[in-house]
Amino acid sequence: MNEKAKCCICGGDTKLIRTIQYKDVVEIQDDLTLSIMICDSCGFIFNSTPYTDEQLSKKYTVFSNYEFDTTKKGSAESAKNIKDSLRQYDFIQRNISDVSSILEVGAASGYNLSLYKKCGMETFGVEPSPMNTQSAKHNYGVDMFCGLFDDFILQSPTKTYNLVFLSHVLEHISNPFHFIEQISAMNDKYIFIEVPCLDYKFVDEPFGLFFDEHINYFTLESLQNLMNYNNYGLKNAYIHLGIGFSCPAGLPAIVSIWEKGLNHDSVNLIRKSKDLLEDYIEVSDNQFQKVNGIINDIPQNAKLAIWGCGNHTSRILASTNLAQKNIVRFYDSDPKKKKKKIMGIEITAFEKDDIVNGIVDTILISTFVAQKQIADYLQELNIECRIITLY
Template sequence: MERIEKRNCPICDHYNNEILFRQEFVDIKEVTFLKGYEVVVCNNCGFLYADNIPGQKEFDLYYKNCSKYEVKADELTDSQISRFQASLNFIEECINNEEINFEEFRIADIGCATGDFLRFLKGKGYQDLNGIDPSPLCVKLMKDNHINAKQATINELEEHEKYDFIRLNAVLEHVVDLNYSITQLKKILNKGGYLYLSVPNVQGFKELVNCPFQEFSVEHINYFSKNSLSNLMRKHGFTLIDYQINHNKLYSWS
């Protein structure tokens, strides 16, 4: 049963928005949990987001039962390897990898699907690798590939778990309550640890072939620009170390 909720701005928490567009979805039995929503802009901070959507619990059920991120590949493809290497180069430049003890540097990849990036890191010498995903099948596939894996959403992580580096690749655009989720992340990130975020850039939507309406999907409910992501992270005490448009973003918590 779809339960629609009015949604305060997920960044500044005000409710003062302007409707830009109404998105409608085709009703597909047993998959559809969302018939549509309003794409709105926050008049207080300028953030663009989906309003009048179900709560996080209904999204969590959808990701648990209808995940589409379970494609198993025995070997990483050439295109994955080149993408992951570019990503790792960026990360290592930011975190000064000469100081990393590869045995003790704790890495978590949250919303990692089948953990392909972790498999890549394993081949590069990193050892304490932890995959976290809401899909039970993704977790099974990671374990089959000898990756330490746990079934959980971003909001179900336990405070005693601590990591030096957390990656969220294509995750924050799916989260209903961003402030709550970032607070949860801070609990499991070691002081001085690093957070790597990658999200679709709203300012690039106009360049897409299916622009811009396909970006307003059932799963994507937050539409970040560099400024809005920075507003969110600054609010929680993070310092921007470096960013790349169309590539990566890395923050440290100090």
């Protein structure tokens, strides 16, 4: 644990605010501790003990949550992805017009870039997933570099773009100051940034913001400091609440456009990063006590299956006595996790026969985002099994 890490934005001293424990992160690391730090000077909040670059690369290339079918044009896009891309497109169109070229880092399926390509803009994407890179070309005629951004800049050091598009990217970057410096070298006008924020949070999954893949936890204060230090001024911004879509690690989010060389007069904020972080931790602690109580009440002789093998499960395995219960199955619907293991137990898809044959008599739904969907499905099966929800 690095309790004396320097702030990568301003070089100021930082201090440890909280540690978050994870256990058995699938295929990545047995145990993980997030060390949540804050800079006393600029309000930047970050995890000083993230995954290694090699581990992150594996997560993004093998376990991408944003992969699309290369053969199903249009229908492969989720309604949410289409809605988000159109929302962002509208914001950009209303605020800037002098753009003829765009680079998107973390370009997913290429659908977003296709909107700008249709307008006659020069487009290019950087995307770690080979499947997404193929999908972009096949479905939309969008060209992409398949790999990480550091590899891309080694191959395209002199090319510049009017607009660089960063949607839910900056929270994953180990040194955002250096990253924006690199982006600036290939940008001559604007940077679009959408990033999860602490400025406005809901009471939902406790500590859900501290997703294991996220390194940085921005507020408008810290994002503004990052961009100002890199000679960008705020052109416009708003907070996207994402009502109707549950994503504690990703929403609400700051949506913003930054202009190179624009006057750096900062928006003077009443609520500072430190206050927002302390409030979030206090509410999460209260929520987590309820979760812990539910888990404590699970009988030791219950034949327990855990449905959900993501970061939520890794976090409660490390922070409660769940690992001491009689766990006999781990279920997950993600095919990428099939035959992987948690606590030595192989992850499988849900099997009704496990209950019929008496292998499982209790199912704990260990996900905030998909809890209702799973619970409704199990209720429809009308099976003799205790179903436990945490929220």
